[in-house]
Amino acid sequence: MDNNLLRKYNVPGPRYTSYPTVPYWEDIAPTQEQWMDHVSSAFKISDAKGEGISLYLHLPYCEKLCTYCGCNKRITINHHVEDPYITTLLQEWRLYQELFGKAPLIQEIHLGGGTPTFFSPSNLKRMMEGIFYGSRLAEDAELSFEGHPNNTSREHLQTLYDLGFRRVSFGIQDFDEEVQRVINRIQPYKNVEQVTQWAREIGYESVNYDLIYGLPKQTMSSVINTIQKSNFLKPDRIAFYSYAHVPWNSPGQRAYTEADLPKDEEKRALYEVGKxxxxxxxxxxxxxxxxxxxxxxxxTAAQNLELHRNFMGYSTNATRLMVGLGCSSINDTWTAFGQNLKKVEDYRSAVEKGQFPIFRGHLLTEEDLILRKHILDLMCRFRTNISAEALLKFKLLEAKERLKELAQDQLIQLDQDSIQVHEAGKPFIRNICMALDARLWRNKPQTQLFSSTI
Structure with a gap:
């Protein structure tokens, strides 16, 4: 990679799991009535098309704090919290089922956290049976969960498999002992090997490993060692994420300093070697x-141009309605976003009052919807077509001016009505999408909101 381009484009930028991005949502949260209207409308459209809905269940508890983690979590060793939390989550799901007025067709479910395998197999079974009650599960539904290699038991894997789960994602991050010590996530290689073997013996169709580059104390040799060990175990998928250093949002990251992090060319080299x-x-x-x-x-989804991206990351299922259950979960009706209250106590209090626990959100404008489509196309297919009408109506001519520099640097092919990302431009996809981000350009942040793009 050209180091001059790396230095030029390595600026703070969104990861675009949504547009508008969360910091640019409108200040006023949707009212209960507005939220119900948007959910009802999205459900009717998706139900009429037979496409089904997606569910994300946030299970926030962890026994230990991993200092690199930016997720919403609650650290505790008290497992008595499991039962009341599941009871509230199922109460929230009943609110949505009542709003739908008929049994929803579920196309996708993902359990995230926190640590979903903090919960006992029997409690996860109770939770999932409560989700399935009064619902329909699509024949080709994709059910997945995140597991910690240290506490995912064979019983966890078997119980969830029997409930229809066929995908599991294990958070590995790095196998190097020094890196694990600094980020407070000690997990021996043998634990990862064991849970992977169990998953395959039971019949899971897809095993994913999450790896991170740019962590404190990482070196080229430690990353190569981590990847070689991962490749030996041969997971079906690998997410190789850039570490997002956002200590203003995640105080645990203050356990180390920026001096401990590989930077710029050094960090990007880790990715290139990994790739x-x-x-x-x-x-x-x-x-x-x-x-x-x-x-x-x-x-297969990528080859068929069917890849989709939402708050859960990349997905093989494109659904209009994604319902997020649990504290801090984000919901997406395509025309509106809504995020649940973050504190467990606040979340439980709202649900027990019969309220949708939304505390902030955004109602998408016509411009938002157009820009969202193009950014999604770029993130999933590395190209998008823009009509002449849209160029004029939504001031995309301004975006095209910003894109010209990227074209001059030979990162994209910019034609009259299309944007095509070159191979050399793929590492800069966040920068390319930023050129279309009208809300970001209209209100440039005065403080850093995002991690660096490279």
């Missing part, structure tokens, strides 16, 4: 930060 090693092992780069074997559905 080379993955490709030599038979993986194909999918979208941003993701790799998959050709036997995996994510590869």
């Amino acid at each position: 080379q090693l993955f490709e030599e092992a038979g993986y194909v780069e999918i979208g941003m930060d993701h790799f998959a074997l050709k036997s995996d559905k994510l590869y």
Whole structure:
């Protein structure tokens, strides 16, 4: 990679799991009535098309704090919190089921956190049976969960498999002992090997590893060692994320300083070497930060131009309505976003009062919807077509002016009605999308809101 381009474009920028991005949502949250209207409308449209809905269940509890983590979590060793939390989550789901007025067709479910495997297998079974009650599960539904290699038992894997789960994602991050110590996530290689073996013996169709580059104390040799060990175990998918250093949002990251982090050219070199090693092992780069074997559905979706991206990341299912259950979960009706209250106590209090626990959100404008489509196309397909009408109506001519510099740097092909990302431009996909981000350009942040793009 050209180091001059790296220095030029390595600026703070969104990851675009949504547009508008969360910091640019309108200040006023949707009212209960507005939220119900948008959910009802999205459900009717998706139900009429037979496309189904997606569910994200946020399970926030962890026994230990991983200092690199930016997720909403609650640290505790008290497992008595499991039962009341599940009871509230199912109460919230009943509010949505009542609003739908008929059994929803579920196309996708993902359990995230926190640590979903903090919860006992029996409690996860109770939760999922409560989700399925009064619902329909699509024949080709994709059910997945995140597991911690240290506490995911064979019983966890078997219980969830029996409930229909066929995908599991293990948070590895790095196998290096020094890196693990600094980020407070100690997990021996043998634990990862064991849970991977169990998953395959039970029959899981897709095993994913989450790896991170740019962590404190990482070196080229430690990253190569981590990737070689991962490739030996041959997961079906690998998410190779850039570490997001956002200590203003995640105080745990103050356990180390920026001096401990690989930067700029050094950090990008970690990714380039990782990509080379993955490709030599038979993986194909999918979208941003993701790799998959050709036997995996994510590869097939990318080849068929069916890849989708939402708050859960890349997905093989494009659904109009994504319902987020649990504290801090984000909901997406396509025309509106709504985020649940973050504190467990506040979340439980709202649900127990029969309220949708939304505390902030955004109602998308016509301009938002147009820009969202183009940014989504770029993130999933590395190209988009823009009509002459849209160029004029939504001031995309201003965006085209910003894109010209990227074209001059040979990162994109910019034509009259289309944007095509070159191979050399893929590492800069966040910068390319930023050129279309009208809200960001109209209100440039005075403080850093996002992690760096490279």
